[in-house]
Amino acid sequence: METKGEVETFFIVTRGKTRKGFSRGYIGHVEAETQHGELMGLVYGGGSSVSSTKSRGVVKKEDTYLLSRHQAQLLLFVCPPSKRLDLLCNPQLFAAICQLSQDDLVVLKHKKAYHPGLVKNLMQIGRKENQGDLLMLGFEVEFVDTDQTTSSKKPAPLPLFSAADIVQVVPACSQGLHWKDVPFDGLSRKTVSRINSMPNLGSRRQHVKESQTDHKVMQSQTPKVSHIPFEVGSMVEVMSNTGITVFGVIRWIGAPEGKKSNWAGIELDYEVKGCSDGKYKGQQYFSCKDSSALFVPLTKCSPDRRFLYSPTEKDILRSPDISPVPSLGETDAPPIPESEAQSLLVGKMKGIQGHFNSCYLDVTLFSLFSSSKTLDSVCQSPADTEQHISHTLRKDIVNRLRRDGFVPADSVMNFRKQLGCDSFVTEEKDPEEFITVLLQHVLCTEPLLKFRSCRGVSQDAYTFQIILEKEQVGQTPTVQQLLETSFLSCDLKFEEIPSCLMLQMPRFGNRYKMFPHIIPSTELDITDLLYNSPRDCFLCGRLAEYECSQCLQDPRLQPGRIKQYCATCKTQVHTHPSRQGHCPRALTVSSDVPADGPIPRHKMHLFAVLCIHTSHYVSFVKYGPNPHSWLFFDSMADRCGDDQTGYNIPEIRACPQVGDFLSQAEDKLVCADPSQAGEPVRRLLCDSYMCLYQSESMALHR
Template identity: 70%
Template sequence: MEPKTVVKEKFFVVLRGKSRKGFCRGCIGRVEAETQRGELVGLLYGSGSNAGTPKSGGVVRREDIYPLTRHQAQLLLFISSASKRLELLCNPQLFSAICDLSQNDLVVVKHKKGHLPGLVKNLMQIGRKDHKDDLHMLGFEVEFVDSDHNLSSKKPAPLPLFSAADIVQVVPSYSVPLGLQWRDGKYGGRKAVTRISSMPNIGSRAHQVRENHAEQSVTQSQSLSTCHVPLEVGSMVEVMSNMGITVYGVVRWLGLPAGKTDEWAGIELDYEVNGCSDGKYGDQRYFTCKESRALFVPVTKCSPDSRFVCSSPGRETPKPTEAPPVPPFEDSEEDASPIPESEVLSLLVGKMKGIQGHINSCYLDATLFSLFSSSVTLDNICQKPADTEQPTTCTLRKIVNRLRRQGFVPADSVMNFRKQLGCDTFQTEEKDPEEFITVLFQEVLCMEPLLKLRSRGETSQGAYTFQIFLEKEQMGQMPTVQQLLDTSCLSGDLKFEEMPSCLMVQMPRFGNKYKMFSHIIPSTELDITDLLYNSPRECFLCGHLAEYECLECLPDRKLQPGRIKQYCTTCNTQVHSHHMRQGHSPKGLEVPADVPSDSPLPRHTMQLFAVLCIQTSHYVSFVKYGADPHSWLFFDSMADRCGNDQSGYNIPEIRACPELGDFLSESEEVLAQANPSHTPELVRRLLCDSYMFLYQNPATPLSKSNHQEP
């Protein structure tokens, strides 16, 4: 089919999609033509010395690109790493501010000595431009400001050259101390520059601060710094550094450090700053974050992050569906695959990431993010033929595709889904995740129960989640999920009739306040071999084929308490000859006739991929996004808020938490002795607030065969 000619020159960057015909994520191209199917044919700009010269191109889908101006394309072209280009685009307000930079604008740049302030002196064109189709690469010459707030007076030397990706902050003129002197002695005449925002909505434009509003901006900044707004863990704040640079971050800890008498705040900054730590102050660790991002200051030095404060009188605060602006999304027939591990951090981590919460939707937001953000096992569960889909299924697929392609789902999409569920309480009230999961799999996805449970040898019953029931006296103070599941199944005489593809285990917690256990240790691997009905099992002691199991032996301190005890005939006789076990009543097992008694038996295990947590009626989630033990994310759909309850909007946030991998890599013995109060903040939340653990069996992913017949 012949392509249609495109008259107007257009540049673009590829945001998503599989690499095909010359294009991959992060590459820059120019549209040459459009096919009848709506796909774009374009030229590809390479890298290195010939970066500005287009090569033979290929075909890319319109929904997989983001359009660029020539100026934007040239700035991105000087960034050699495709992933760093995409990372910059995930902060569109910063990118917008960088595109608007002019001479003598103040910026903070990444440097071998850390993050340093400096003045933009020149916009440099790099590379040759032999033909009209070629592009110059654009970089910035920056002159550093020394620690005395004066420009360096050392012998002139060639100014260092920085790409757009090296600029971590564009400093608006009104946030610079009035005492800062410039070389020409002028301050007030500088052009006010866009204040950047960390809201990652590609295509949105930051509010432009013009010269005639500079005085008003100074007044607003001063009023924000003097107002007494109560801070709490999770509040977004700004702090004026000693060098006169405003830094931004999130409060991770509040309290009294050793040797201090006033309340201090531990802040995780948006980027690395020299002299900062990884969450330690002195010899004490108060939280954990990346190196050089933890700043400790008195609370009085903190102000609410003015990028998210809507304090202008007479200015209406945007509604959740109107602000912040989000890029348009056109869903395609092709379902988005789970986000590759290598791309998760650049696409998902940050503020205004994940699923935006609204009106008690956190139970739904956290559940959807846990199930669909990165799980390979659940990849096919909503891939049904289009002609048989219900509106709710279509809406769900759009939410999943938008999350995986753009990294952000606005509140109106989820509110529409809640409305389509057909129950008023889904729209306005907070519900339990297990109730939503049942409706999701049964009515929206039309899937058969994920679990088939057999009780006391009777006919199996279907279920979508597994609720732990047991007596507190049966367990220690800090049980593992494995111990809870084993004890609950044995106490209720329950067995899994077959190996499930997905097992969601609800902890023994009833209501929003009552917890049976103050801390629960996650089991990263769940072994259900001994919980499968009519499946061959090993003797607990000798490893031969088991013929008996004993519930009374479960808590025995001499026999690994918490572990299921099943025995061959010989070991059963020996164990129960002990005077303390003679009153036990071992139960005979149904042993398959064709299994040799001494042959090794395979183990059936499931892998932890997400955890739902609750604290004071608010749900959040932890998600394992890759094979690396440190590949963990923390998601909160309502981490912060802009505006009031009537007219504001929630700010979701996703944080990387590799410290969780360090903690879970320890042995169960070490974990059982851990003091949660001395662990990093997110590790403590996982131990104390766990509500439901989600496990998957990668060997048997859910597929269309699990769907009920329409």
């Protein structure tokens, strides 16, 4: 065993299972390193407010990322531990946070909203009682009002924030670019005394601000911005007088009444308090949603950085004498939680940007990976064993979507080229064709579905096409009815419970639909579709011993439902003259199953619906357990520019009305008029192409 000597080394656990006190996101202090590449030392709790709470443990070195003491203290105040890894995976932001100085301008996420503020103090949390204690660090921040002055109320204790609460650090050279003619230096700031026990914030970042390099950057940016030939339809960004950058599309250019120079009327990606619906000083210049129109001098507009990379911006946020935290390639972003989905995803330029016949691929990837964890275990394979294309999918699409809420078209096009077939780059495909290639050749996973016919023949597949005659179900069937009828028609059963079930609706091509409306069942009960699984009698609830496919459409026995019976009910039902010609089939029942015991139900839950209309695919995605948590995604909702030089504008909208509609009882759903439920619901029922279900109790493994 080798000791580390006098050098203090801290680390954060980035992957691996819990082992002797260490879990992902936990922070440790190295005391020794073994010859086998293991780190031994103190581990500081997983989100405990008491930083001295610690234990000793062992972790593999390759499962950690080394930290400085300052970084470890900042991350220790972040709770829960998973957020620490999320912050580290944004190296540019974390490097800037580590270099914050007094009176630096930041943007904070607080109470589900974004607020500008001034850093006033760096606080140590707790009291060092023992030599091994690592004190947490947090920032005292003074909020800045939108009128460019701080509050005049009686001074109150400043709120304390962790590094994870900071979503943007405003570069020093950008702090003079505001759409009001009020200099940033004129901001009225109240003085907050430094607490004696607080360590010095340091002057390193202040030195960077005043350095000749940044001065040259500031000099070079103004003419660069003012001479860009913006036009109606240009995607731009503007920094507000509060230091928050907003994004939008120019909808009008001209000189408003009372102004001599050209101004831009911008439709923002999201609503902002104080903005209009396209009016400026009572004059209507264009129309948009309320609180979404912003009018600024044209010289204050900059190209949208999401599509035009600026190398100087990266240099500004990075301190020249401290190396930024590198990206943690082995740490994957988790699915977007329900509480953050709307703030991260809803709006224009959200989701996956479409490009050149890519909508089939865009909506499939968004549906499978934005909020669902069904395929995570095969997508998040170790980097040293995966193919390059799998790494591209995970790093450039899945992680980027989950962390940033947006994937640009070039990342998707790079992935399409790596699929190895020119048709994936140039042609429109069907989602099921892409899903098979994705799972079989990219993720190298076994087929998700394993079937067995009653004649003992086994089959497997990645998706399932519902096949049946139109007369077998009603005019407005549910997916539950379609699946059960199709299984009986094809003489199939599931050999095992699938983790993910992707069902193609009964339609042919882009135009012909067998049914005008299909009701997506939010819960899919597959208990009666499992091979050799115990089932209960359709009538009395006792253990079933027989199944009769000919009873499926009997109008007296709930038509459309699979019928299985115990021996007694089978005899009674088939004494009726209309059923005497039926041929019930005996079920294989284990002798260990009690005849009167409860039969567990196996249900799968709807998490996405892919829709098609006039050869264009869109999707509805359920992003959480709340019945109203539905999103609508269109990767080509709008377009900026022409076919040669323009680009598509993806958009995501919240659709709680879909949840309202699907929450109704089944008998009401079948009789409901989709045209009265609104456009999203009508589109969901009329254009459904593929319904995606997941089993919450099953995990997909290689």
